[in-house]
Amino acid sequence: xxxxxxxxxxxxxxxxxxxxxxxxxxxxxxxxxxxxxxxxxxxxxxxxxxxxxxxxxxxxxxxxxxxxxxxxxxxxxxxxxxxxxxxxxxxxxxxxxxxxxxxxxxxxxxxxxxxxxxxxxxxxxxxxxxxxxxxxxxxxxxxxxxxxxxxxxxxxxxxxxxxxxxxxxxxxxxxxxxxxxxxxxxxxxxxxxxxxxxxxxxxxxxxxxxxxxxxxxxxxxxxxxxxxxxxxxxxxxxxxxxxxxxxxxxxxxxxxxxxxxxxxxxxxxxxxxxxxxxxxxxxxxxxxxxxxxxxxxxxxxxxxxxxxxxxxxxxxxxxxxxxxxxxxxxxxxxxxxxxxxxxxxxxxxxxxxxxxxxxxxxxxxxxxxxxxxxxxxxxxxxxxxxxxxxxxxxxxxxxxxxxxxxxxxxxxxxxxxxxxxxxxxxxxxxxxxxxxx
Amino acid sequence: xxxxxxxxxxxxxxxxxxxxxxxxxxxxxxxxxxxxxxxxxxxxxxxxxxxxxxxxxxxxxxxxxxxxxxxxxxxxxxxxxxxxxxxxxxxxxxxxxxxxxxxxxxxxxxxxxxxxxxxxxxxxxxxxxxxxxxxxxxxxxxxxxxxxxxxxxxxxxxxxxxxxxxxxxxxxxxxxxxxxxxxxxxxxxxxxxxxxxxxxxxxxxxxxxxxxxxxxxxxxxxxxxxxxxxxxxxxxxxxxxxxxxxxxxxxxxxxxxxxxxxxxxxxxxxxxxxxxxxxxxxxxxxxxxxxxxxxxxxxxxxxxxxxxx
Numbered sequence: 001x002x003x004x005x006x007x008x009x010x011x012x013x014x015x016x017x018x019x020x021x022x023x024x025x026x027x028x029x030x031x032x033x034x035x036x037x038x039x040x041x042x043x044x045x046x047x048x049x050x051x052x053x054x055x056x057x058x059x060x061x062x063x064x065x066x067x068x069x070x071x072x073x074x075x076x077x078x079x080x081x082x083x084x085x086x087x088x089x090x091x092x093x094x095x096x097x098x099x100x101x102x103x104x105x106x107x108x109x110x111x112x113x114x115x116x117x118x119x120x121x122x123x124x125x126x127x128x129x130x131x132x133x134x135x136x137x138x139x140x141x142x143x144x145x146x147x148x149x150x151x152x153x154x155x156x157x158x159x160x161x162x163x164x165x166x167x168x169x170x171x172x173x174x175x176x177x178x179x180x181x182x183x184x185x186x187x188x189x190x191x192x193x194x195x196x197x198x199x200x201x202x203x204x205x206x207x208x209x210x211x212x213x214x215x216x217x218x219x220x221x222x223x224x225x226x227x228x229x230x231x232x233x234x235x236x237x238x239x240x241x242x243x244x245x246x247x248x249x250x251x252x253x254x255x256x257x258x259x260x261x262x263x264x265x266x267x268x269x270x271x272x273x274x275x276x277x278x279x280x281x282x283x284x285x286x287x288x289x290x291x292x293x294x295x296x297x298x299x300x301x302x303x304x305x306x307x308x309x310x311x312x313x314x315x316x317x318x319x320x321x322x323x324x325x326x327x328x329x330x331x332x333x334x335x336x337x338x339x340x341x342x343x344x345x346x347x348x349x350x351x352x353x354x355x356x357x358x359x360x361x362x363x364x365x366x367x368x369x370x371x372x373x374x375x376x377x378x379x380x381x382x383x384x385x386x387x388x389x390x391x392x393x394x395x396x397x398x399x400x401x402x403x404x405x406x407x408x409x410x411x412x413x414x415x416x417x418x419x420x421x422x423x424x425x426x427x428x429x430x431x432x433x434x435x436x437x
Numbered sequence: 438x439x440x441x442x443x444x445x446x447x448x449x450x451x452x453x454x455x456x457x458x459x460x461x462x463x464x465x466x467x468x469x470x471x472x473x474x475x476x477x478x479x480x481x482x483x484x485x486x487x488x489x490x491x492x493x494x495x496x497x498x499x500x501x502x503x504x505x506x507x508x509x510x511x512x513x514x515x516x517x518x519x520x521x522x523x524x525x526x527x528x529x530x531x532x533x534x535x536x537x538x539x540x541x542x543x544x545x546x547x548x549x550x551x552x553x554x555x556x557x558x559x560x561x562x563x564x565x566x567x568x569x570x571x572x573x574x575x576x577x578x579x580x581x582x583x584x585x586x587x588x589x590x591x592x593x594x595x596x597x598x599x600x601x602x603x604x605x606x607x608x609x610x611x612x613x614x615x616x617x618x619x620x621x622x623x624x625x626x627x628x629x630x631x632x633x634x635x636x637x638x639x640x641x642x643x644x645x646x647x648x649x650x651x652x653x654x655x656x657x658x659x660x661x662x663x664x665x666x667x668x669x670x671x672x673x674x675x676x677x678x679x680x681x682x683x684x685x686x687x688x689x690x691x692x693x694x695x696x697x698x699x700x701x702x703x704x705x706x707x708x709x710x711x712x713x714x715x716x717x718x719x720x721x722x723x724x725x726x727x728x729x730x731x732x733x734x735x736x737x738x739x740x741x742x743x744x745x746x
Binding site for chain 2: 003014206210212214215216219420433436
């Protein structure tokens with residue numbers, strides 16, 4: 001037991017003192033925050049840009065709807081006529097909207113063209129289309145001699161609230177939140193298993209190539225060494241995870257409070273052309289925030305926390321013992337290729353399945369892959385925010401633990417023989433033989 | 438005499454390959470025991486079983502009269518042929534770690550380590566990484582790792598490979614000193630001159646079987662062929678030569694070498710002793726040279742392996 005502790009300590013320190021570990025641990029949150037800030041910054045820059053859009057309205061019915069917004073200015077060039085307006089726009093403006101002369105309202109919507117040098121922004125076109133549709137509809141209603149106010153009074157917004165049988169409210173935002181949290185957790189486990197599994201493998205190969213292995217296993221059992229290595233690396237992983245989460249949380253808080261005001265202003269600017277929509281948007285954004293907070297409270301946080309730990313450990317232990325066995329079987333990292341694919345396959349499948357599972361968290365695929373031990377750490381974790389029956393969680397954890405024990409047992413056998421084998425590039429057949437030594 | 442190590446009827450198979458076939462050896466306490474054999478004979482397999490790296494399929498190993506157990510790990514110091522250290526770990530840290538794995542306390546290990554570092558005059562290496570040291574320097578560190586916990590039984594597998602002659606001598610002297618202090622040493626090598634110098638006992642393993650073992654002196658006795666090298670001064674070489682030929686088996690003779698007119702290798706016939714040979718010669722010529730040919734460890738090795746087919 002003392003020896004295991006010694007090995008864990010050494011492996012942990014060897015990993016943590018490594019320069020690349022230190023750099024990665026410190027730099028990653030900075031990089032992520034930097035990327036996040038860059039996206040916000042670019043968004044800001046984009047929306048700051050004012051587009052000058054000229055229009056020629058030969059129908060003489062629609063000019064009034066083009067009111068300037070923060071990002072778009074409209075210039076009425078109807079007097080110049082289409083040809084001259086085109087020339088002028090080419091020189092001065094972003095684009096030219098041309099509305100054909102048309103006597104009947106029925107055909108007004110046809111023959112509207114947008115001229116521009118480059119492909120115009122889709123958002124801009126959508127905005128203009130929206131404005132035109134609304135105005136033409138209003139004009140048609142007026143033509144039919146119907147009171148617009150009455151029509152407006154009939155407009156109803158329906159929002160279905162969803163609730164489970166226990167009376168807990170849920171919402172679309174909640175589902176999105178669950179998808180993000182579930183997907184994030186699953187992806188995190190995927191990344192950690194690969195990064196730290198590979199690190200265990202490298203460490204085994206290093207002991208083999210530096211030939212210290214025989215000295216060590218004349219003092220401790222190969223199984224102790226393998227276990228110590230796996231646990232030591234896991235602890236380094238947990239440390240890195242904690243540092244990331246804390247610094248990321250801190251930096252995110254700093255960044256959002258720095259950019260915070262501008263984010264709100266930029267999001268409201270889109271709705272500015274219509275005060276009603278703006279009002280609506282503000283209402284929903286307040287509601288959204290409350291809803292998100294509400295939803296976060298509604299998430300099974302305790303279950304998620306513990307299952308994250310158990311599934312992370314289970315998944316990591318299974319895969320890193322496979323990685324350790326691979327490391328023991330080969331002489332150098334270049335020889336690992338043939339064994340890596342079968343290991344990565346279930347993980348990659350799990351990620352793909354996982355992202356379809358969050359669309360349909362209770363289907364048969366979701367159930368199957370969240371019980372299958374090689375994919376369950378990722379898939380089950382993605383499902384848990386949506387609420388999973390207890391028997392499923394317990395079954396999948398039991399399967400995970402049984403598989404873990406079986407795989408560690410096999411891996412230890414291969415490891416024990418492999419670490420003393422040099423100069424042979426092993427085949428699967430040979431690995432099978434090692435199991436029987 | 439007490440035996441530090443007894444190996445009884447040990448067998449080891451890897452799949453269909455037999456690495457050790459019913460091997461038994463005994464290593465007397467305080468001796469240097471040479472474990473000899475050609476490449477692939479099974480020496481390393483046997484050493485790994487003694488070190489509990491692998492388990493025998495059959496047979497038993499006793500250390501100091503007790504059946505081999507986990508705790509005997511700290512009674513053994515092992516310098517493997519394939520050796521190395523963590524390249525990016527500092528020397529001091531690394532030796533302390535390996536000593537603790539052998540069951541020493543940290544403070545005790547530190548004390549002993551300082552003693553050895555001073556002895557080898559390498560105290561200033563403490564904070565160097567192994568990758569900054571030369572191969573020979575790293576070997577010295579490795580030697581210290583092997584002996585630091587003062588094991589009762591030391592196993593050296595090709596200890597001199599990688600050392601220059603000066604350092605090889607240093608290590609050889611240290612090995613003998615350790616023996617004098619009471620440790621028993623198993624010494625595996627194919628360098629026969631060092632066997633001659635160091636070993637009290639030997640065992641020869643070839644093709645998974647033990648083909649020879651015992652006290653080196655006894656084995657030499659056993660392998661000697663009653664052959665004598667003789668140098669003579671005389672007047673009539675041809676006549677004398679013929680006389681000798683008629684009485685003894687001559688293998689090879691030379692005329693007029695440095696200090697003799699005749700030099701030859703003579704083998705006694707059954708029942709004859711060296712005295713008979715001397716008396717026979719004494720009347721006929723002046724004897725300048727008379728030595729019994731004792732086979733070297735190298736000769737025995739080659740002969741035994743050749744006989745084993």
